[in-house]
Amino acid sequence: xGPYVFAVSVTSPFIKFKNASKETIDGSDxxxxxxxxxxxxxxxxLSRHIRAEHKAADLERKLQHIEKxxxxxxxxxxxxxxxxxxxxxxxxxxxxxxxxxxxxTAEEALKAAEERLQALKEKEQELLGEGYHGESADSSASExxxxxxxxxxxxxxxxxxxxxxxTTSKTAKTxxxxxxxxKKAARKK
Amino acid sequence: MAKIRVRELRKDIPKEAKILCxxxxxxxxxxxxxxxxxxxxxxxxxxxxxKVGYLTPGDKMVKTELNVSSVQKMARTVFMLEILLxxxxxxxxxxxxxxxxxxxGRIRSxxxxxxxxxxxxxxxDAIIDFICDMLEVYREEMNCFANDRGGQTYSENLVVTETLxxxxxxxxxxxxxxxxxFQPKNKPQQFKLKTKKGKxxxxxxxxxxxxxxxxxxxxxxxxxxxxxxxxxxxxxxGVRGWCKTIQDQLAVPMYFYGDLDAYTxxxxxxxxxxxxxxxxxxxxxxxxxxxxxxxxLPEDVKKYDLDxxxxxxxxVSEARSLKKAKDALQNDPFFQDKKNKKLADxxxxxxxxxxxxxxxxxxxxxxxxxxxxxxxxxxxxNSGSYV
Numbered sequence: 088x089g090p091y092v093f094a095v096s097v098t099s100p101f102i103k104f105k106n107a108s109k110e111t112i113d114g115s116d117x118x119x120x121x122x123x124x125x126x127x128x129x130x131x132x133l134s135r136h137i138r139a140e141h142k143a144a145d146l147e148r149k150l151q152h153i154e155k156x157x158x159x160x161x162x163x164x165x166x167x168x169x170x171x172x173x174x175x176x177x178x179x180x181x182x183x184x185x186x187x188x189x190x191x192t193a194e195e196a197l198k199a200a201e202e203r204l205q206a207l208k209e210k211e212q213e214l215l216g217e218g219y220h221g222e223s224a225d226s227s228a229s230e231x232x233x234x235x236x237x238x239x240x241x242x243x244x245x246x247x248x249x250x251x252x253x254t255t256s257k258t259a260k261t262x263x264x265x266x267x268x269x270k271k272a273a274r275k276k
Numbered sequence: 277m278a279k280i281r282v283r284e285l286r287k288d289i290p291k292e293a294k295i296l297c298x299x300x301x302x303x304x305x306x307x308x309x310x311x312x313x314x315x316x317x318x319x320x321x322x323x324x325x326x327k328v329g330y331l332t333p334g335d336k337m338v339k340t341e342l343n344v345s346s347v348q349k350m351a352r353t354v355f356m357l358e359i360l361l362x363x364x365x366x367x368x369x370x371x372x373x374x375x376x377x378x379x380x381g382r383i384r385s386x387x388x389x390x391x392x393x394x395x396x397x398x399x400x401d402a403i404i405d406f407i408c409d410m411l412e413v414y415r416e417e418m419n420c421f422a423n424d425r426g427g428q429t430y431s432e433n434l435v436v437t438e439t440l441x442x443x444x445x446x447x448x449x450x451x452x453x454x455x456x457x458f459q460p461k462n463k464p465q466q467f468k469l470k471t472k473k474g475k476x477x478x479x480x481x482x483x484x485x486x487x488x489x490x491x492x493x494x495x496x497x498x499x500x501x502x503x504x505x506x507x508x509x510x511x512x513x514g515v516r517g518w519c520k521t522i523q524d525q526l527a528v529p530m531y532f533y534g535d536l537d538a539y540t541x542x543x544x545x546x547x548x549x550x551x552x553x554x555x556x557x558x559x560x561x562x563x564x565x566x567x568x569x570x571x572x573l574p575e576d577v578k579k580y581d582l583d584x585x586x587x588x589x590x591x592v593s594e595a596r597s598l599k600k601a602k603d604a605l606q607n608d609p610f611f612q613d614k615k616n617k618k619l620a621d622x623x624x625x626x627x628x629x630x631x632x633x634x635x636x637x638x639x640x641x642x643x644x645x646x647x648x649x650x651x652x653x654x655x656x657x658n659s660g661s662y663v
Contacts, residue, residue, distance in 0.1 A: 149344040155391035156351040161304065163354035167297040167361065178304035185307055186344055 095122055135204045142197035153186040312340040314409035319553040324609035329565025333556040352392050356403045363419040371423050376400040414558050421462045426508030427515040428457035430492045433476055437468040464518035469525040476528045479503040483534030496650045511548045519564035536572035537632040538601035550610050569663040572633050574625050582637040587630045601627050618663045
């Protein structure tokens, strides 16, 4: 798992500092608090994705362990005690049952993690309304969590791009309005 | 083939192992989780009784129940147990390293066994140790012997009789070996020791093998009726067993001479005298409780104005050994025991002063006197300047 980078985009219809470049951001407490909350929210969402991925990997590892080591263990024991083939088979079945119980627990944990993730996505879609074109609601729980995460990131990116576009056009309009007002004032003078 | 015995063992190892495997197999048939119990070999399960003289295990056990996480360890345990039982059956002997390579070869040649592959030797060593802790037997009783390291011995008055695996006897008179040392090998328990004439005055165990050789090159073993032994750092099982054999069979006063630092005191000397926490079940036959700490002592530093230097706390290994010394004072039953108060005081002095003194610093006291170390050691023994 590599490090994660969060990029925060701040847009505004107002140019607050006239003597500074337009990229200058106001360091007000309100803005910092907003960014903090946004980052916390993003972190929480990310942690759900990661948890689901972990659970899936855990289940995969457990399944692999059973396939790999089970027969070796039983065969070794059978050789040492010179057991019959029938006993060996029974022991192998018993082992599958035992380890199957462990994977059942892992499967349940994975299912719970995926359900939580799905609930979060649905809630997010409700909040953002129709304009949100994130991950489709019908994406199944069994879908690879990593792909899901990638898709959602794409969705968020798309929506934020749209929001930026909207804000930009608004800003353009406001600037035009301001310019017209300034022109009018000059004419009056 | 005559079996080399480390102790009188009343256990039938193949039978015990088969009972254990039988139990595991029948548990699996019933879809019940097999459990393996082994003695917990760690400091928190170590006890020290000065009357016993070495660290003994407590009641704590390591329980390994079959689940998805432990199935690999169990499969490896059964795999290694099969090899060891094969060795016991045929009378074959292997070192831990040989067992690692044997396993590797077999695993690599059989694709089905690939998942058992050991990344490095410590992984296979841990499985061998687990088997021994589980069956409560020595590694040597599983026909697995450590590599020879340390224990080079010199004496003009010692005769060693070795019983060979085929029952033959080899008699080695150490005085006839010249400057060649006698190496006790890794099975010192099979030796019968006797002196050529009278009783030996003392046995000197030197931490550095080189310093032991220097003393011999200067003729110390000819001037004194003694045994000189080089431990070569942390004593191997061979050295520990050899010291125990000397102690039991010759009943001579034994002294250890090494550096004045935390590592020497708690890792080298403590292991030689009382065994280690990692080998709790073996300490009875692999420690020599009568060995005394001859030095270098803090009082020698003052008395002889020995060269010392500050412990470099930036050095990872030195800082770790200082930290371990603090831990030992708090948790090690050996240093906590009243009988070893003086040793604990030395450890406290080292932690407080953060200084160390090498065993070779004595050479600088009189650089032109080649017998300076020999005289220093003999003076200390005669004046009772040891712990």
